[in-house]
Amino acid sequence: MKQPVRIALLQMDIALGDPATNFAKATEWIDQAAAQGTDLIVLPEMWNTAYSLHNIREIADQNGAQTREMIGALAAKHRVNILAGSVADVRDGEVYNTTYLFDRTGAVVGDYSKIHLFRLMDEEKYLQGGEQIGRFSLDGVEIGSMICYDLRFPELSRTLSLSGAQVVFVPAEWPHPRLNHWRHLQIARAIENQMFVVSCNRVGRAGETEFFGHSMVIDPWGEILLEADETEGIHHVTIDLGVVPEIRSRIPIFEDRRPELYSQK
Numbered sequence: 001m002k003q004p005v006r007i008a009l010l011q012m013d014i015a016l017g018d019p020a021t022n023f024a025k026a027t028e029w030i031d032q033a034a035a036q037g038t039d040l041i042v043l044p045e046m047w048n049t050a051y052s053l054h055n056i057r058e059i060a061d062q063n064g065a066q067t068r069e070m071i072g073a074l075a076a077k078h079r080v081n082i083l084a085g086s087v088a089d090v091r092d093g094e095v096y097n098t099t100y101l102f103d104r105t106g107a108v109v110g111d112y113s114k115i116h117l118f119r120l121m122d123e124e125k126y127l128q129g130g131e132q133i134g135r136f137s138l139d140g141v142e143i144g145s146m147i148c149y150d151l152r153f154p155e156l157s158r159t160l161s162l163s164g165a166q167v168v169f170v171p172a173e174w175p176h177p178r179l180n181h182w183r184h185l186q187i188a189r190a191i192e193n194q195m196f197v198v199s200c201n202r203v204g205r206a207g208e209t210e211f212f213g214h215s216m217v218i219d220p221w222g223e224i225l226l227e228a229d230e231t232e233g234i235h236h237v238t239i240d241l242g243v244v245p246e247i248r249s250r251i252p253i254f255e256d257r258r259p260e261l262y263s264q265k
């Protein structure tokens with residue numbers, strides 16, 4: 001990606017169990033974000049269905065086909081990279097919570113299925129956990145992809161940073177009353193791994209659950225470059241990846257690690 005990188009976060013509300021409405025809205029918002037000028041567009045978690053788990057198998061995207069076709073076409077049309085949040089998709093009879101990553105030609109660079117399923121929302125009863133981490137190269141930039149609850153597992157972001165990721169993306173459906181956790185976990189992940197953390201959280205309600213937005217962009221020094229409010233909107237931010245090696249040489253934590261003393265389990 002040319003430097004600096006301009007990122008657009010689509011902090012949307014999501015219609016529960018209504019993929020047609022959500023695909024139409026995502027299309028409109030991607031068109032709008034691209035018209036405003038951006039290198040990379042990021043959507044929230046499960047933006048096609050939200051947590052309509054009781055019928056998720058029927059409404060999930062079959063083999064990710066609709067996501068690949070529609071979001072791929074938008075990426076190609078606007079010559080923009082798209083980290084398509086995550087969608088509920090069905091593969092080999094199992095339902096996953098999957099991020100698809102598109103480059104400017106509309107090709108799928110890779111996909112990542114959420115590996116840590118969130119019991120508080122019954123994910124483990126309806127979804128299958130992924131078996132691989134999300135580590136990609138996009139436009140020459142090394143990135144990592146996590147989803148929501150993954151943020152609570154420092155091993156994952158550490159694995160991503162050790163493998164060279166300079167930016168980690170976190171699409172989410174993170175609700176009240178855990179705003180405090182959401183903010184501090186992201187700041188910690190950014191500081192401890194000396195990388196950018198870029199999150200896109202949904203807003204709106206599903207039953208009793210209220211999602212607070214507060215999508216964030218945090219630099220490798222832990223400074224908050226952007227924090228959205230609790231309303232719908234497109235948020236733009238520009239990041240300079242040059243600060244990653246600069247901060248990693250200022251405090252050389254990767255050289256000072258003592259992995260031989262750390263437990264592996």
Ligand SMILES: O=C(O)CCC(=O)C(=O)O
Pocket residue numbers: 118121147148149150152173174175178181
């Ligand atoms: O960890 C949390 O508090 C929220 C996680 C979550 O909502 C999710 O993974 O969908």
